[in-house]
Amino acid sequence: MIEVHNLKKHFKAVKAVDDISFVAEDGKITGLLGPNGAGKSTTLKMLYTVLEPDSGKALIDGFDSHKESMTVQSSIGVLTHNAGIYERLTARENICYFGELHGLTGEHLNNRINELVDVLDMEKFIDRRCKGFSQGQKTKVALARALVHKPKNVLLDEPTNGLDVMATRGLREVILRLKEAGHCVLLSSHIMQEVAFLCDEIVIIANGKVVANGSPDDIRNLSNEDNLEDAFVKAIGSEEGLG
Numbered sequence: 001m002i003e004v005h006n007l008k009k010h011f012k013a014v015k016a017v018d019d020i021s022f023v024a025e026d027g028k029i030t031g032l033l034g035p036n037g038a039g040k041s042t043t044l045k046m047l048y049t050v051l052e053p054d055s056g057k058a059l060i061d062g063f064d065s066h067k068e069s070m071t072v073q074s075s076i077g078v079l080t081h082n083a084g085i086y087e088r089l090t091a092r093e094n095i096c097y098f099g100e101l102h103g104l105t106g107e108h109l110n111n112r113i114n115e116l117v118d119v120l121d122m123e124k125f126i127d128r129r130c131k132g133f134s135q136g137q138k139t140k141v142a143l144a145r146a147l148v149h150k151p152k153n154v155l156l157d158e159p160t161n162g163l164d165v166m167a168t169r170g171l172r173e174v175i176l177r178l179k180e181a182g183h184c185v186l187l188s189s190h191i192m193q194e195v196a197f198l199c200d201e202i203v204i205i206a207n208g209k210v211v212a213n214g215s216p217d218d219i220r221n222l223s224n225e226d227n228l229e230d231a232f233v234k235a236i237g238s239e240e241g242l243g
Contacts, residue, residue, distance in 0.1 A: 098149075
């Protein structure tokens with residue numbers, strides 16, 4: 001479970017995250033939705049210990065992401081926006097390296113990599129060097145690295161960005177499997193169709209603040225709109241938010 005309490009992060013005069021609070025539960029996909037520059041990526045970076053909050057706190061399974069960062073890192077898997085992979089290594093070597101960083105070795109690590117190769121349909125390129133990979137292949141490698149240690153909490157920052165239709169469909173299936181297995185999935189996106197298809201709960205952020213929070217039906221009802229996209233536009237256009 002991920003809990004965010006009154007989180008703030010300012011960059012000089014810019015209030016990137018301004019008193020944000022929400023909860024993402026186990027066994028659910030929670031969408032972090034907002035226009036570009038809303039504060040989604042900054043929020044995620046504080047959750048996965050890269051940025052220190054100015055105030056407030058983020059808890060991952062009860063552990064403070066800043067004060068107990070090493071413990072938190074062992075229980076999260078992160079797919080960052082435009083995640084880089086080591087192009088001189090094969091896909092398998094990339095995943096193996098991250099597995100070893102998390103303390104996995106030997107047969108246990110090899111078996112886990114083989115599981116991910118099967119789940120992510122990576123057989124055709126798992127032992128190829130990553131230089132020249134398509135965006136979809138790179139994303140699969142990056143996702144396998146994030147999942148190699150079986151983290152309970154998975155944070156995905158615009159995971160389908162740059163993917164073609166088939167790669168997007170495949171990745172969505174993987175995300176749904178994570179939910180079915182009881183993981184807490186926090187998904188950042190600005191693609192409305194993706195959020196509507198995947199998410200059980202939605203947190204809409206605009207100008208660093210939460211302007212709406214609830215299930216897709218809750219968001220539509222609060223906005224008096226039948227369409228989620230129209231509800232989103234109304235939410236981000238209102239200084240008061242919905243509700």
